[in-house]
Amino acid sequence: MVRFTEVGLRYPSPDGGLGPEALSDLSFTLPDGSFTWLLGASGAGKSSLLRLMHLAQLPTRGKLEVLGQQVRADRRAALPALRRQIGVVFQDFRLLPYLSAFDNVALPLRLAGRSEGSLRPDVTEMLRWVGLQGREMSLPQQLSGGEQQRVAIARAVVTRPALLVADEPTGNLDSHQARRLLALLTQMNRLGTTVVVATHSEDLVAQFPSASLRLEAGRVVHHG
Amino acid sequence: MAERRIRRARDPLGLKRALSDKLLPGLVAAMALLAALALAGSRGAEALKNRWQHGAAAAVTVQLPPEQSGRMDEALALMRARPEVAVAEPVSPDRMRELLRPWLGEVPALPLPSVLELRLKNINLDPAPVQRALSEAIPGAEVEAHGIWVARLAALARSVQGVALAVLALVIGVAVAVVAVATRAGVASRRQAIEILHDLGATQSDIAGRFARRIGLLAAGGALAGAAIAVPALAALSGLAAPLSGGVVQPWSALPWLDLALLPPVAGLIGWATAQFSVRRWLRRLP
Ligand SMILES: Nc1ncnc2c1ncn2[C@@H]1O[C@H](COP(=O)(O)OP(=O)(O)O)[C@@H](O)[C@H]1O
Ligand SMILES: [Mg+2]
Numbered sequence: 001m002v003r004f005t006e007v008g009l010r011y012p013s014p015d016g017g018l019g020p021e022a023l024s025d026l027s028f029t030l031p032d033g034s035f036t037w038l039l040g041a042s043g044a045g046k047s048s049l050l051r052l053m054h055l056a057q058l059p060t061r062g063k064l065e066v067l068g069q070q071v072r073a074d075r076r077a078a079l080p081a082l083r084r085q086i087g088v089v090f091q092d093f094r095l096l097p098y099l100s101a102f103d104n105v106a107l108p109l110r111l112a113g114r115s116e117g118s119l120r121p122d123v124t125e126m127l128r129w130v131g132l133q134g135r136e137m138s139l140p141q142q143l144s145g146g147e148q149q150r151v152a153i154a155r156a157v158v159t160r161p162a163l164l165v166a167d168e169p170t171g172n173l174d175s176h177q178a179r180r181l182l183a184l185l186t187q188m189n190r191l192g193t194t195v196v197v198a199t200h201s202e203d204l205v206a207q208f209p210s211a212s213l214r215l216e217a218g219r220v221v222h223h224g
Numbered sequence: 225m226a227e228r229r230i231r232r233a234r235d236p237l238g239l240k241r242a243l244s245d246k247l248l249p250g251l252v253a254a255m256a257l258l259a260a261l262a263l264a265g266s267r268g269a270e271a272l273k274n275r276w277q278h279g280a281a282a283a284v285t286v287q288l289p290p291e292q293s294g295r296m297d298e299a300l301a302l303m304r305a306r307p308e309v310a311v312a313e314p315v316s317p318d319r320m321r322e323l324l325r326p327w328l329g330e331v332p333a334l335p336l337p338s339v340l341e342l343r344l345k346n347i348n349l350d351p352a353p354v355q356r357a358l359s360e361a362i363p364g365a366e367v368e369a370h371g372i373w374v375a376r377l378a379a380l381a382r383s384v385q386g387v388a389l390a391v392l393a394l395v396i397g398v399a400v401a402v403v404a405v406a407t408r409a410g411v412a413s414r415r416q417a418i419e420i421l422h423d424l425g426a427t428q429s430d431i432a433g434r435f436a437r438r439i440g441l442l443a444a445g446g447a448l449a450g451a452a453i454a455v456p457a458l459a460a461l462s463g464l465a466a467p468l469s470g471g472v473v474q475p476w477s478a479l480p481w482l483d484l485a486l487l488p489p490v491a492g493l494i495g496w497a498t499a500q501f502s503v504r505r506w507l508r509r510l511p
Contacts, residue, residue: 054423055511056422056423056511057511058511073511076511079511080425080426080427080428080430081425082425083423083424083425084424084425086425088423088424090423094416094420094423096236096238096417096420098238098241099236103236107236107421107424108424108425110236111421111424111425111426111430112425155424
Protein backbone atom coordinates (compact mmCIF):
# COMPACT_ATOMS: atom_id res chain seq x y z
CA MET A 1 0.00 0.00 0.00
CA VAL A 2 1.07 3.54 -0.74
CA ARG A 3 -0.46 6.32 1.35
CA PHE A 4 0.22 10.05 0.96
CA THR A 5 -1.09 12.38 3.69
CA GLU A 6 -0.83 16.14 3.12
CA VAL A 7 2.46 15.62 1.32
CA GLY A 8 4.37 18.61 -0.08
CA LEU A 9 7.71 18.69 -1.91
CA ARG A 10 10.06 21.60 -2.46
CA TYR A 11 13.27 21.28 -4.45
CA PRO A 12 16.33 23.21 -3.35
CA SER A 13 16.52 26.60 -5.04
CA PRO A 14 19.75 27.83 -6.67
CA ASP A 15 20.30 30.35 -3.85
CA GLY A 16 20.66 27.49 -1.37
CA GLY A 17 17.22 27.69 0.20
CA LEU A 18 14.05 25.88 -0.86
CA GLY A 19 12.09 26.65 -4.01
CA PRO A 20 8.30 26.78 -4.36
CA GLU A 21 6.30 23.61 -3.78
CA ALA A 22 6.53 21.34 -6.84
CA LEU A 23 3.91 19.15 -5.16
CA SER A 24 1.29 20.35 -2.68
CA ASP A 25 -1.32 18.80 -0.40
CA LEU A 26 -1.15 15.31 -1.85
CA SER A 27 -3.50 12.97 0.00
CA PHE A 28 -4.44 9.63 -1.55
CA THR A 29 -4.12 5.89 -1.04
CA LEU A 30 -3.17 3.25 -3.58
CA PRO A 31 -4.31 -0.19 -2.33
CA ASP A 32 -2.10 -3.28 -2.57
CA GLY A 33 -2.35 -4.91 -5.97
CA SER A 34 -3.82 -1.84 -7.68
CA PHE A 35 -2.89 -0.52 -11.12
CA THR A 36 -2.91 3.27 -11.35
CA TRP A 37 -2.28 5.63 -14.25
CA LEU A 38 -0.56 8.84 -13.28
CA LEU A 39 -1.68 11.55 -15.70
CA GLY A 40 -0.87 15.19 -16.22
CA ALA A 41 0.79 17.62 -18.59
CA SER A 42 4.52 17.95 -18.77
CA GLY A 43 5.74 19.78 -15.65
CA ALA A 44 2.66 18.82 -13.63
CA GLY A 45 4.80 16.88 -11.18
CA LYS A 46 4.43 13.25 -12.29
CA SER A 47 8.14 12.44 -12.06
CA SER A 48 8.41 14.20 -8.71
CA LEU A 49 5.51 12.18 -7.32
CA LEU A 50 7.08 8.93 -8.52
CA ARG A 51 10.43 9.93 -7.01
CA LEU A 52 8.70 10.27 -3.67
CA MET A 53 7.09 6.87 -4.16
CA HIS A 54 10.35 5.07 -4.83
CA LEU A 55 12.19 7.01 -2.10
CA ALA A 56 14.62 8.88 -4.33
CA GLN A 57 13.25 12.01 -2.68
CA LEU A 58 11.83 12.63 0.78
CA PRO A 59 8.76 14.86 1.27
CA THR A 60 9.39 18.30 2.76
CA ARG A 61 6.09 18.03 4.63
CA GLY A 62 3.29 15.57 5.25
CA LYS A 63 3.39 11.83 5.85
CA LEU A 64 4.34 9.12 3.41
CA GLU A 65 3.77 5.41 3.84
CA VAL A 66 5.16 2.95 1.30
CA LEU A 67 4.60 -0.82 1.45
CA GLY A 68 3.22 -0.44 4.95
CA GLN A 69 6.25 1.46 6.27
CA GLN A 70 6.41 5.08 7.36
CA VAL A 71 9.09 6.91 5.39
CA ARG A 72 10.98 9.14 7.78
CA ALA A 73 14.03 11.31 7.28
CA ASP A 74 15.32 10.30 10.71
CA ARG A 75 15.17 6.59 9.79
CA ARG A 76 17.28 6.63 6.64
CA ALA A 77 19.00 3.38 7.50
CA ALA A 78 15.70 1.58 6.85
CA LEU A 79 15.27 3.04 3.34
CA PRO A 80 17.69 0.88 1.26
CA ALA A 81 15.90 -2.35 2.23
CA LEU A 82 12.57 -0.72 1.35
CA ARG A 83 13.95 0.52 -1.99
CA ARG A 84 14.97 -3.01 -2.91
CA GLN A 85 11.28 -4.00 -2.79
CA ILE A 86 10.40 -1.31 -5.32
CA GLY A 87 11.02 -1.63 -9.05
CA VAL A 88 11.61 1.59 -10.97
CA VAL A 89 11.59 2.34 -14.67
CA PHE A 90 13.18 5.76 -15.00
CA GLN A 91 12.10 8.21 -17.64
CA ASP A 92 15.72 8.43 -18.84
CA PHE A 93 16.42 4.65 -18.32
CA ARG A 94 19.50 5.29 -16.14
CA LEU A 95 21.40 2.22 -17.31
CA LEU A 96 25.05 1.92 -16.37
CA PRO A 97 26.88 2.59 -19.65
CA TYR A 98 29.83 0.25 -19.04
CA LEU A 99 27.71 -2.76 -18.03
CA SER A 100 26.17 -5.20 -20.51
CA ALA A 101 22.39 -5.61 -20.73
CA PHE A 102 22.78 -8.76 -18.64
CA ASP A 103 24.77 -7.03 -15.91
CA ASN A 104 22.43 -4.04 -15.84
CA VAL A 105 19.49 -6.36 -15.26
CA ALA A 106 21.45 -8.44 -12.74
CA LEU A 107 22.48 -5.37 -10.73
CA PRO A 108 19.49 -5.23 -8.32
CA LEU A 109 19.87 -8.95 -7.61
CA ARG A 110 23.57 -8.54 -6.91
CA LEU A 111 22.87 -5.57 -4.64
CA ALA A 112 20.43 -7.80 -2.77
CA GLY A 113 23.22 -10.34 -2.33
CA ARG A 114 21.91 -13.06 -4.66
CA SER A 115 24.50 -15.65 -5.71
CA GLU A 116 25.81 -15.62 -9.30
CA GLY A 117 24.50 -19.13 -9.94
CA SER A 118 20.96 -18.41 -8.84
CA LEU A 119 20.54 -15.06 -10.58
CA ARG A 120 21.56 -16.21 -14.07
CA PRO A 121 18.29 -18.02 -14.98
CA ASP A 122 16.19 -15.13 -13.64
CA VAL A 123 18.09 -12.51 -15.63
CA THR A 124 18.04 -14.57 -18.82
CA GLU A 125 14.32 -15.22 -18.45
CA MET A 126 13.60 -11.54 -17.82
CA LEU A 127 15.57 -10.45 -20.90
CA ARG A 128 13.63 -13.00 -22.95
CA TRP A 129 10.40 -11.66 -21.45
CA VAL A 130 11.15 -8.18 -22.81
CA GLY A 131 12.27 -9.63 -26.15
CA LEU A 132 16.01 -9.12 -25.81
CA GLN A 133 17.22 -12.71 -25.98
CA GLY A 134 20.60 -12.79 -27.73
CA ARG A 135 21.41 -9.21 -26.73
CA GLU A 136 22.65 -10.08 -23.23
CA MET A 137 26.22 -8.96 -23.93
CA SER A 138 25.37 -5.68 -25.65
CA LEU A 139 26.33 -2.44 -23.98
CA PRO A 140 23.59 0.22 -23.71
CA GLN A 141 25.23 2.33 -26.43
CA GLN A 142 24.87 -0.64 -28.81
CA LEU A 143 21.11 -0.76 -28.23
CA SER A 144 18.34 1.43 -29.67
CA GLY A 145 16.34 3.70 -27.38
CA GLY A 146 13.49 1.22 -27.28
CA GLU A 147 15.82 -1.65 -26.48
CA GLN A 148 17.45 0.34 -23.70
CA GLN A 149 14.05 1.05 -22.28
CA ARG A 150 13.27 -2.65 -22.28
CA VAL A 151 16.52 -3.37 -20.43
CA ALA A 152 15.43 -0.76 -17.88
CA ILE A 153 12.07 -2.50 -17.56
CA ALA A 154 13.67 -5.91 -17.13
CA ARG A 155 15.92 -4.44 -14.40
CA ALA A 156 12.85 -3.01 -12.65
CA VAL A 157 10.92 -6.26 -12.51
CA VAL A 158 13.71 -8.85 -12.09
CA THR A 159 13.46 -8.67 -8.29
CA ARG A 160 9.68 -9.30 -8.47
CA PRO A 161 9.04 -6.08 -6.55
CA ALA A 162 5.96 -5.48 -4.43
CA LEU A 163 5.65 -1.99 -5.94
CA LEU A 164 6.49 -1.11 -9.55
CA VAL A 165 6.84 2.51 -10.57
CA ALA A 166 7.29 3.48 -14.24
CA ASP A 167 7.89 7.01 -15.50
CA GLU A 168 6.66 7.36 -19.10
CA PRO A 169 7.94 3.88 -19.98
CA THR A 170 6.48 3.96 -23.46
CA GLY A 171 8.09 7.24 -24.41
CA ASN A 172 10.63 5.60 -26.73
CA LEU A 173 8.49 2.69 -27.94
CA ASP A 174 6.35 2.35 -31.06
CA SER A 175 2.67 1.61 -30.48
CA HIS A 176 3.12 -2.15 -30.91
CA GLN A 177 5.96 -2.28 -28.39
CA ALA A 178 4.04 0.00 -26.07
CA ARG A 179 1.05 -2.35 -26.06
CA ARG A 180 3.37 -5.28 -25.44
CA LEU A 181 5.00 -3.50 -22.50
CA LEU A 182 1.62 -2.66 -21.01
CA ALA A 183 0.66 -6.32 -21.31
CA LEU A 184 3.82 -7.14 -19.30
CA LEU A 185 2.95 -4.57 -16.64
CA THR A 186 -0.65 -5.76 -16.28
CA GLN A 187 0.66 -9.33 -16.05
CA MET A 188 2.94 -8.25 -13.18
CA ASN A 189 -0.07 -6.54 -11.63
CA ARG A 190 -2.17 -9.69 -11.84
CA LEU A 191 0.62 -11.53 -10.01
CA GLY A 192 0.12 -9.10 -7.09
CA THR A 193 2.46 -6.18 -7.77
CA THR A 194 1.13 -2.68 -7.12
CA VAL A 195 1.80 -0.75 -10.33
CA VAL A 196 1.92 3.01 -10.96
CA VAL A 197 2.59 4.23 -14.51
CA ALA A 198 3.04 7.89 -15.47
CA THR A 199 2.09 8.78 -19.01
CA HIS A 200 0.63 11.58 -21.07
CA SER A 201 -0.65 9.20 -23.74
CA GLU A 202 -4.47 9.16 -23.46
CA ASP A 203 -4.51 6.48 -26.19
CA LEU A 204 -2.68 4.02 -24.00
CA VAL A 205 -4.97 4.71 -21.06
CA ALA A 206 -7.98 4.09 -23.30
CA GLN A 207 -6.53 0.69 -24.30
CA PHE A 208 -5.82 -0.36 -20.71
CA PRO A 209 -8.54 1.29 -18.64
CA SER A 210 -7.80 1.44 -14.93
CA ALA A 211 -7.82 3.81 -11.96
CA SER A 212 -6.05 7.09 -12.58
CA LEU A 213 -4.57 9.97 -10.64
CA ARG A 214 -4.42 13.28 -12.45
CA LEU A 215 -2.01 16.05 -11.50
CA GLU A 216 -2.16 19.71 -12.41
CA ALA A 217 0.51 22.12 -11.22
CA GLY A 218 1.56 19.80 -8.43
CA ARG A 219 -1.91 19.06 -7.07
CA VAL A 220 -4.21 16.05 -7.45
CA VAL A 221 -7.26 17.15 -9.43
CA HIS A 222 -8.79 13.72 -9.94
CA HIS A 223 -8.44 10.26 -8.40
CA GLY A 224 -10.63 7.34 -9.34
CA MET B 225 35.58 -12.65 -22.34
CA ALA B 226 33.23 -14.27 -19.83
CA GLU B 227 35.78 -13.68 -17.11
CA ARG B 228 36.14 -10.06 -18.08
CA ARG B 229 32.39 -9.65 -18.01
CA ILE B 230 32.19 -10.99 -14.47
CA ARG B 231 35.00 -8.72 -13.33
CA ARG B 232 33.11 -5.75 -14.78
CA ALA B 233 29.92 -6.85 -13.11
CA ARG B 234 31.62 -6.93 -9.73
CA ASP B 235 32.54 -3.29 -10.34
CA PRO B 236 29.18 -1.67 -11.13
CA LEU B 237 30.57 1.77 -10.32
CA GLY B 238 33.30 1.38 -12.93
CA LEU B 239 35.91 2.25 -10.31
CA LYS B 240 38.72 0.42 -12.12
CA ARG B 241 38.62 3.24 -14.64
CA ALA B 242 37.38 6.10 -12.45
CA LEU B 243 40.19 5.70 -9.92
CA SER B 244 43.41 5.69 -11.88
CA ASP B 245 45.72 2.83 -11.06
CA LYS B 246 48.76 5.02 -11.80
CA LEU B 247 48.39 8.46 -10.26
CA LEU B 248 47.24 7.51 -6.77
CA PRO B 249 49.64 4.56 -6.30
CA GLY B 250 52.46 6.72 -7.68
CA LEU B 251 51.82 9.48 -5.17
CA VAL B 252 51.42 7.00 -2.33
CA ALA B 253 54.68 5.28 -3.38
CA ALA B 254 56.54 8.60 -3.14
CA MET B 255 55.04 9.27 0.27
CA ALA B 256 55.81 5.76 1.48
CA LEU B 257 59.43 6.33 0.47
CA LEU B 258 59.47 9.57 2.47
CA ALA B 259 57.82 7.83 5.40
CA ALA B 260 60.43 5.05 5.25
CA LEU B 261 63.26 7.61 5.28
CA ALA B 262 61.67 9.50 8.18
CA LEU B 263 61.12 6.28 10.13
CA ALA B 264 64.67 5.11 9.53
CA GLY B 265 65.98 8.55 10.52
CA SER B 266 63.93 8.45 13.70
CA ARG B 267 65.15 4.94 14.57
CA GLY B 268 68.76 5.87 13.86
CA ALA B 269 68.54 9.03 15.96
CA GLU B 270 66.98 7.02 18.74
CA ALA B 271 69.82 4.49 18.69
CA LEU B 272 72.40 7.29 18.79
CA LYS B 273 70.53 9.01 21.59
CA ASN B 274 70.45 5.85 23.71
CA ARG B 275 74.12 5.24 23.06
CA TRP B 276 75.09 8.76 23.95
CA GLN B 277 72.82 8.93 26.97
CA HIS B 278 74.49 5.80 28.25
CA GLY B 279 77.79 7.55 27.59
CA ALA B 280 76.63 10.62 29.48
CA ALA B 281 75.85 8.48 32.50
CA ALA B 282 79.46 7.30 32.52
CA ALA B 283 80.46 10.88 32.12
CA VAL B 284 84.05 10.77 33.39
CA THR B 285 86.85 8.49 32.31
CA VAL B 286 90.08 7.97 34.17
CA GLN B 287 93.11 6.81 32.24
CA LEU B 288 96.20 5.37 33.88
CA PRO B 289 99.49 5.65 32.01
CA PRO B 290 100.86 2.24 30.87
CA GLU B 291 103.65 2.25 33.50
CA GLN B 292 101.03 2.66 36.24
CA SER B 293 98.59 0.08 34.88
CA GLY B 294 99.31 -2.29 37.74
CA ARG B 295 97.73 0.17 40.18
CA MET B 296 94.18 -0.24 38.84
CA ASP B 297 92.76 -1.58 42.13
CA GLU B 298 94.29 1.27 44.06
CA ALA B 299 92.79 3.84 41.67
CA LEU B 300 89.38 2.14 41.92
CA ALA B 301 89.41 2.20 45.70
CA LEU B 302 90.46 5.83 45.71
CA MET B 303 87.70 6.86 43.33
CA ARG B 304 85.01 4.87 45.17
CA ALA B 305 85.96 6.70 48.33
CA ARG B 306 85.35 10.14 46.82
CA PRO B 307 82.02 11.77 47.82
CA GLU B 308 81.36 13.05 44.25
CA VAL B 309 81.57 9.58 42.70
CA ALA B 310 78.48 7.39 42.46
CA VAL B 311 79.98 4.45 40.60
CA ALA B 312 83.49 3.55 39.44
CA GLU B 313 84.09 0.57 37.18
CA PRO B 314 87.07 -0.65 35.20
CA VAL B 315 86.52 -0.82 31.43
CA SER B 316 87.21 -4.37 30.28
CA PRO B 317 89.73 -4.82 27.43
CA ASP B 318 86.97 -6.34 25.26
CA ARG B 319 84.73 -3.31 25.62
CA MET B 320 87.72 -1.07 25.02
CA ARG B 321 88.51 -2.83 21.77
CA GLU B 322 84.89 -2.49 20.69
CA LEU B 323 84.88 1.23 21.44
CA LEU B 324 88.05 1.78 19.48
CA ARG B 325 87.22 -0.46 16.55
CA PRO B 326 85.54 2.21 14.39
CA TRP B 327 88.65 4.38 14.76
CA LEU B 328 91.50 1.91 14.81
CA GLY B 329 90.05 -1.20 13.23
CA GLU B 330 90.92 -4.70 14.46
CA VAL B 331 94.32 -4.49 16.23
CA PRO B 332 94.60 -7.34 18.72
CA ALA B 333 98.26 -6.66 19.58
CA LEU B 334 97.81 -2.99 20.46
CA PRO B 335 98.63 -2.26 24.13
CA LEU B 336 95.44 -0.78 25.51
CA PRO B 337 95.46 1.87 28.25
CA SER B 338 93.87 1.04 31.59
CA VAL B 339 90.67 2.98 31.86
CA LEU B 340 88.09 3.50 34.60
CA GLU B 341 84.63 4.82 34.00
CA LEU B 342 83.11 7.01 36.69
CA ARG B 343 79.62 8.20 37.10
CA LEU B 344 79.39 11.31 39.22
CA LYS B 345 76.46 11.73 41.56
CA ASN B 346 75.46 14.81 39.63
CA ILE B 347 76.36 15.58 36.03
CA ASN B 348 77.05 19.23 36.98
CA LEU B 349 79.65 18.43 39.68
CA ASP B 350 83.11 19.82 39.04
CA PRO B 351 85.51 16.91 38.35
CA ALA B 352 88.62 19.04 39.19
CA PRO B 353 88.97 17.93 42.87
CA VAL B 354 88.75 14.29 41.73
CA GLN B 355 91.49 15.00 39.22
CA ARG B 356 93.72 16.58 41.89
CA ALA B 357 93.25 13.75 44.37
CA LEU B 358 94.00 11.18 41.69
CA SER B 359 97.14 12.75 40.22
CA GLU B 360 98.55 13.19 43.75
CA ALA B 361 98.13 9.47 44.38
CA ILE B 362 99.02 8.15 40.93
CA PRO B 363 101.28 10.41 38.90
CA GLY B 364 100.36 10.68 35.22
CA ALA B 365 96.74 9.58 35.73
CA GLU B 366 94.32 11.65 33.68
CA VAL B 367 90.68 12.48 34.26
CA GLU B 368 88.53 13.43 31.31
CA ALA B 369 85.03 14.79 31.78
CA HIS B 370 82.86 14.82 28.67
CA GLY B 371 79.42 14.58 30.18
CA ILE B 372 78.27 17.98 29.01
CA TRP B 373 79.20 17.26 25.38
CA VAL B 374 77.62 13.88 25.40
CA ALA B 375 74.47 15.35 26.91
CA ARG B 376 74.40 17.94 24.13
CA LEU B 377 74.83 15.27 21.49
CA ALA B 378 72.02 13.27 23.01
CA ALA B 379 69.83 16.37 22.93
CA LEU B 380 70.76 16.86 19.26
CA ALA B 381 69.81 13.26 18.50
CA ARG B 382 66.52 13.82 20.32
CA SER B 383 65.69 16.83 18.19
CA VAL B 384 66.67 14.99 15.00
CA GLN B 385 64.25 12.28 16.07
CA GLY B 386 61.57 14.89 16.74
CA VAL B 387 62.04 16.36 13.26
CA ALA B 388 61.84 12.89 11.71
CA LEU B 389 58.58 12.16 13.52
CA ALA B 390 57.18 15.55 12.47
CA VAL B 391 58.06 14.70 8.85
CA LEU B 392 56.29 11.38 9.30
CA ALA B 393 53.16 13.09 10.64
CA LEU B 394 53.27 15.53 7.73
CA VAL B 395 53.57 12.67 5.22
CA ILE B 396 50.56 10.94 6.77
CA GLY B 397 48.58 14.19 6.64
CA VAL B 398 49.45 14.73 2.98
CA ALA B 399 48.55 11.10 2.24
CA VAL B 400 45.12 11.57 3.79
CA ALA B 401 44.62 14.76 1.74
CA VAL B 402 45.72 13.07 -1.49
CA VAL B 403 43.39 10.13 -0.92
CA ALA B 404 40.52 12.48 -0.06
CA VAL B 405 41.07 14.44 -3.29
CA ALA B 406 41.33 11.26 -5.36
CA THR B 407 38.16 9.92 -3.75
CA ARG B 408 36.30 13.14 -4.43
CA ALA B 409 37.40 13.06 -8.07
CA GLY B 410 36.28 9.43 -8.33
CA VAL B 411 32.92 10.24 -6.75
CA ALA B 412 32.45 13.21 -9.08
CA SER B 413 33.16 11.14 -12.19
CA ARG B 414 30.80 8.36 -11.00
CA ARG B 415 28.11 10.56 -9.55
CA GLN B 416 25.37 9.22 -11.82
CA ALA B 417 26.31 5.60 -11.23
CA ILE B 418 26.29 6.21 -7.47
CA GLU B 419 22.84 7.76 -7.68
CA ILE B 420 21.56 4.81 -9.73
CA LEU B 421 22.93 2.27 -7.25
CA HIS B 422 21.50 4.32 -4.42
CA ASP B 423 18.05 4.40 -6.06
CA LEU B 424 18.21 0.64 -6.65
CA GLY B 425 18.62 0.13 -2.90
CA ALA B 426 22.39 0.02 -2.35
CA THR B 427 23.31 0.95 1.22
CA GLN B 428 25.77 3.68 2.14
CA SER B 429 28.20 1.08 3.43
CA ASP B 430 27.92 -0.86 0.16
CA ILE B 431 28.77 2.19 -1.96
CA ALA B 432 31.42 3.56 0.42
CA GLY B 433 32.87 0.06 0.78
CA ARG B 434 33.38 -0.28 -2.99
CA PHE B 435 35.35 2.96 -3.08
CA ALA B 436 37.24 2.15 0.12
CA ARG B 437 38.32 -1.32 -1.01
CA ARG B 438 39.54 -0.02 -4.36
CA ILE B 439 41.41 2.94 -2.86
CA GLY B 440 42.79 0.87 0.02
CA LEU B 441 44.16 -1.60 -2.52
CA LEU B 442 45.70 1.14 -4.68
CA ALA B 443 47.29 2.79 -1.63
CA ALA B 444 48.67 -0.50 -0.32
CA GLY B 445 50.11 -1.30 -3.74
CA GLY B 446 51.71 2.14 -3.98
CA ALA B 447 53.18 1.83 -0.50
CA LEU B 448 54.57 -1.60 -1.37
CA ALA B 449 56.39 -0.07 -4.33
CA GLY B 450 57.62 2.83 -2.17
CA ALA B 451 58.90 0.44 0.51
CA ALA B 452 60.66 -1.63 -2.13
CA ILE B 453 62.47 1.46 -3.42
CA ALA B 454 63.31 2.44 0.17
CA VAL B 455 65.25 -0.79 0.84
CA PRO B 456 68.32 -0.08 -1.32
CA ALA B 457 68.21 3.63 -0.43
CA LEU B 458 68.24 2.90 3.29
CA ALA B 459 70.89 0.20 2.92
CA ALA B 460 73.19 2.73 1.25
CA LEU B 461 72.48 5.38 3.89
CA SER B 462 73.02 3.01 6.79
CA GLY B 463 76.32 1.94 5.23
CA LEU B 464 77.39 5.60 5.23
CA ALA B 465 76.18 6.18 8.79
CA ALA B 466 77.64 3.02 10.31
CA PRO B 467 80.90 4.55 11.61
CA LEU B 468 78.94 7.27 13.41
CA SER B 469 76.86 4.82 15.38
CA GLY B 470 80.00 2.93 16.31
CA GLY B 471 78.61 -0.28 14.91
CA VAL B 472 79.86 -2.89 12.53
CA VAL B 473 78.63 -2.29 8.98
CA GLN B 474 75.75 -4.70 8.48
CA PRO B 475 73.28 -2.73 6.41
CA TRP B 476 70.73 -5.52 5.84
CA SER B 477 70.18 -6.29 9.47
CA ALA B 478 70.26 -2.58 10.37
CA LEU B 479 67.23 -1.77 8.18
CA PRO B 480 63.92 -1.12 9.96
CA TRP B 481 62.30 -4.17 8.38
CA LEU B 482 59.25 -4.14 10.62
CA ASP B 483 58.53 -0.48 9.78
CA LEU B 484 58.95 -1.22 6.08
CA ALA B 485 56.66 -4.23 6.29
CA LEU B 486 54.02 -2.15 8.07
CA LEU B 487 53.99 0.59 5.41
CA PRO B 488 51.67 -1.17 2.89
CA PRO B 489 49.01 -2.29 5.39
CA VAL B 490 49.09 1.08 7.15
CA ALA B 491 48.82 2.96 3.83
CA GLY B 492 45.99 0.62 2.79
CA LEU B 493 44.20 1.32 6.06
CA ILE B 494 44.66 5.08 5.69
CA GLY B 495 43.29 4.91 2.14
CA TRP B 496 40.39 2.71 3.17
CA ALA B 497 39.39 4.86 6.13
CA THR B 498 39.78 8.17 4.28
CA ALA B 499 37.70 6.91 1.35
CA GLN B 500 35.00 5.58 3.70
CA PHE B 501 34.82 8.95 5.41
CA SER B 502 34.81 11.03 2.20
CA VAL B 503 32.21 8.91 0.39
CA ARG B 504 29.89 8.67 3.38
CA ARG B 505 30.14 12.42 3.78
CA TRP B 506 29.20 12.90 0.13
CA LEU B 507 26.35 10.37 0.36
CA ARG B 508 24.69 12.41 3.09
CA ARG B 509 23.21 14.61 0.35
CA LEU B 510 21.18 11.66 -0.97
CA PRO B 511 18.02 10.69 0.95
N1 LIG C 1 15.61 18.35 -9.57
C1 LIG C 1 14.76 19.42 -9.63
N2 LIG C 1 15.13 20.60 -9.11
C2 LIG C 1 14.31 21.65 -9.13
N3 LIG C 1 13.08 21.62 -9.67
C3 LIG C 1 12.64 20.47 -10.22
C4 LIG C 1 13.47 19.31 -10.23
N4 LIG C 1 12.78 18.30 -10.83
C5 LIG C 1 11.58 18.83 -11.17
N5 LIG C 1 11.49 20.12 -10.80
C6 LIG C 1 10.32 20.99 -11.01
O1 LIG C 1 9.18 20.34 -10.47
C7 LIG C 1 8.05 20.53 -11.33
C8 LIG C 1 7.49 19.17 -11.72
O2 LIG C 1 8.42 18.52 -12.55
P1 LIG C 1 8.27 16.99 -12.92
O3 LIG C 1 7.98 16.24 -11.67
O4 LIG C 1 9.48 16.57 -13.68
O5 LIG C 1 7.00 17.00 -13.85
P2 LIG C 1 6.55 15.97 -14.98
O6 LIG C 1 7.25 14.67 -14.75
O7 LIG C 1 5.07 15.86 -14.79
O8 LIG C 1 6.88 16.58 -16.28
C9 LIG C 1 8.53 21.36 -12.50
O9 LIG C 1 8.18 22.69 -12.27
C10 LIG C 1 10.03 21.20 -12.47
O10 LIG C 1 10.66 22.36 -12.94
MG1 LIG D 1 8.52 13.55 -15.95
